[in-house]
Amino acid sequence: MSFAKVPEYSAKHPKPADITYEYGTAGFRTIGENLESTVFRVGLLAALRSQSKQGKVIGVMITASHNHERDNGVKLIDPLGEMLQQSWEAYCSKLANAASDADVQSVLEEVVRAENIDTSIKAKVAYARDTRPSGPLLQGALEDGLAALDVDASNYGIITTPQLHYIVRCLNTAGTAAAYGEPSEGGYNSKYGKAFLRLVEGKPKPTTLHIDAANGVGAPQVRKLAQSIDSPYFNIEVHNHDTETLGKLNINCGADHVKSNQHQPAGVTIVPGGRYCSFDGDADRIVYYYADESGHFHLLDGDKISTLVATYLRDLVSEAGITDLQVGVVQTAYANGSSTSYIKDSLKLPTVFAKTGVKHLHHKAEKMAIGVYFEANGHGTVLFNPSAVDALTNADPKTPAQADAIQRLWALRDLINESVGDAMSDMLLVETILICKQWTLEQWDMAYTDLPSRLLKVIVNDRSIFQTTNAEQTLTSPEGLQDVVDAIVAKFPKGRSFVRPSGTEDAVRVYAEAATRHDCDQLAYTVAGAVFDKAGGRGERPAE
Numbered sequence: 001m002s003f004a005k006v007p008e009y010s011a012k013h014p015k016p017a018d019i020t021y022e023y024g025t026a027g028f029r030t031i032g033e034n035l036e037s038t039v040f041r042v043g044l045l046a047a048l049r050s051q052s053k054q055g056k057v058i059g060v061m062i063t064a065s066h067n068h069e070r071d072n073g074v075k076l077i078d079p080l081g082e083m084l085q086q087s088w089e090a091y092c093s094k095l096a097n098a099a100s101d102a103d104v105q106s107v108l109e110e111v112v113r114a115e116n117i118d119t120s121i122k123a124k125v126a127y128a129r130d131t132r133p134s135g136p137l138l139q140g141a142l143e144d145g146l147a148a149l150d151v152d153a154s155n156y157g158i159i160t161t162p163q164l165h166y167i168v169r170c171l172n173t174a175g176t177a178a179a180y181g182e183p184s185e186g187g188y189n190s191k192y193g194k195a196f197l198r199l200v201e202g203k204p205k206p207t208t209l210h211i212d213a214a215n216g217v218g219a220p221q222v223r224k225l226a227q228s229i230d231s232p233y234f235n236i237e238v239h240n241h242d243t244e245t246l247g248k249l250n251i252n253c254g255a256d257h258v259k260s261n262q263h264q265p266a267g268v269t270i271v272p273g274g275r276y277c278s279f280d281g282d283a284d285r286i287v288y289y290y291a292d293e294s295g296h297f298h299l300l301d302g303d304k305i306s307t308l309v310a311t312y313l314r315d316l317v318s319e320a321g322i323t324d325l326q327v328g329v330v331q332t333a334y335a336n337g338s339s340t341s342y343i344k345d346s347l348k349l350p351t352v353f354a355k356t357g358v359k360h361l362h363h364k365a366e367k368m369a370i371g372v373y374f375e376a377n378g379h380g381t382v383l384f385n386p387s388a389v390d391a392l393t394n395a396d397p398k399t400p401a402q403a404d405a406i407q408r409l410w411a412l413r414d415l416i417n418e419s420v421g422d423a424m425s426d427m428l429l430v431e432t433i434l435i436c437k438q439w440t441l442e443q444w445d446m447a448y449t450d451l452p453s454r455l456l457k458v459i460v461n462d463r464s465i466f467q468t469t470n471a472e473q474t475l476t477s478p479e480g481l482q483d484v485v486d487a488i489v490a491k492f493p494k495g496r497s498f499v500r501p502s503g504t505e506d507a508v509r510v511y512a513e514a515a516t517r518h519d520c521d522q523l524a525y526t527v528a529g530a531v532f533d534k535a536g537g538r539g540e541r542p543a544e
């Protein structure tokens with residue numbers, strides 16, 4: 001491979017002079033039309049990443065997930081469908097910020113040298129995008145990047161982010177003992193649908209599940225999944241499915257909106273006894289909710305999903321009679337304090353904390369035998385690591401009940417998208433557990449009571465001045481601001497609050513929880529006000 005064509009192609013996608021790009025929580029994210037040069041360059045880097053992995057397929061997803069429709073984003077997917085190795089993120093940022101076409105070529109050469117890449121290897125890339133209006137423009141830029149380096153490229157069209165992660169893993173494991181499935185939408189639906197039916201058939205059938213698809217790509221895709229499953233065990237009604245009308249994506253609906261505002265989405269009327277969930281714009285997050293008899297809204301977020309799944313797996317491992325197979329849980333600072341206490345004190349399972357971003361949780365979960373990881377926002381999955389697979393393979397059931405539990409654990413592994421958090425696979429997992437336990441959403445919710453919590457956004461002039469430590473729970477900069485936060489928190493019983501810069505939006509996030517709803521809101525708005533006043537707040541000062 002030569003870089004000879006790079007300057008000519010690069011000239012078609014000039015970098016805006018006044019923007020600095022950073023590979024953040026989930027890749028690059030900003031206003032879609034400002035991302036053309038970045039997406040082009042991500043195409044170039046995907047080629048090098050593939051060569052550095054001896055020609056394995058690398059994924060490129062164009063999406064901004066939960067963000068506003070005007071935003072877009074791009075991220076790289078490593079060979080087993082996991083997020084890009086973190087040491088390469090610096091190359092991404094450096095390449096995205098290279099000032100001239102000649103600089104682009106120099107950065108590529110630098111990466112080749114630093115990683116000792118054999119550029120004669122044929123690079124392979126699989127790519128896809130979500131439904132955003134800037135998608136076609138950015139896809140064109142990506143295709144130019146791939147053409148500039150003669151990449152063997154496959155376009156998987158408009159699919160969910162986790163579907164592309166799945167496809168990348170399938171492509172790279174085909175023909176091996178770790179073969180993951182058919183690398184296609186149909187293969188995805190068939191794999192997860194079959195595992196679901198294996199686990200639920202014979203049990204009483206559930207009532208309709210109402211899905212708010214955030215007017216995003218999850219809408220058509222979950223309908224295809226339902227067609228493929230074609231069973232009363234998966235009886236769904238899809239709401240907020242308009243992917244055609246501009247301005248609707250994620251607006252007043254979707255998992256991020258429901259979690260942040262703690263109320264039902266527009267476009268869905270919730271009634272007591274009904275079952276509801278919301279995806280986000282690219283269907284990698286899911287939250288459930290219901291109304292109680294008096295019509296009050298109750299949220300079942302990522303923490304509730306995580307505890308449901310961890311409990312179910314722990315019990316199955318015990319029923320299987322496997323003594324040396326530990327289930328563990330990974331959370332972030334956003335986890336509700338009640339969920340953490342419940343995992344430690346009632347479930348007696350080990351729990352560890354990671355920084356925000358599934359890439360951080362995934363790595364911690366890899367260190368457990370069965371690692372359950374979910375962010376409170378509904379983004380997560382379960383990993384059956386090699387020691388768990390060995391334990392299941394070598395299990396020696398003494399009774400039919402033990403043999404059945406082992407078969408169910410294998411089937412659960414087939415039901416779970418281990419490459420990344422996946423709203424559709426997670427939904428089938430939750431549905432399986434609820435069907436097996438014959439639980440309503442209200443019964444699921446009874447395990448523990450959330451402390452009242454609130455998540456706010458503060459817009460500031462420069463969010464890069466915010467730096468954190470202690471799994472993002474303590475500010476090290478701006479100087480003195482953490483002392484102010486600590487002094488405010490000390491006034492509220494069971495109060496907890498932290499401040500961190502978002503890695504996907506131009507905002508600073510403020511999380512708070514406390515013993516009562518009133519205290520929690522006071523705490524959140526007081527901290528947000530302090531951030532606004534002391535760290536260059538812009539626009540409206542946060543107020544209740």
Ligand code: G16
Nearest residue numbers: 025026065066357358502503504505
């Ligand atoms: C992305 C990441 C999540 C993260 C979220 C918010 O979600 O994949 O892991 O929790 O952003 O991150 P931040 O607080 O840094 O903005 P999504 O659904 O947008 O891909």
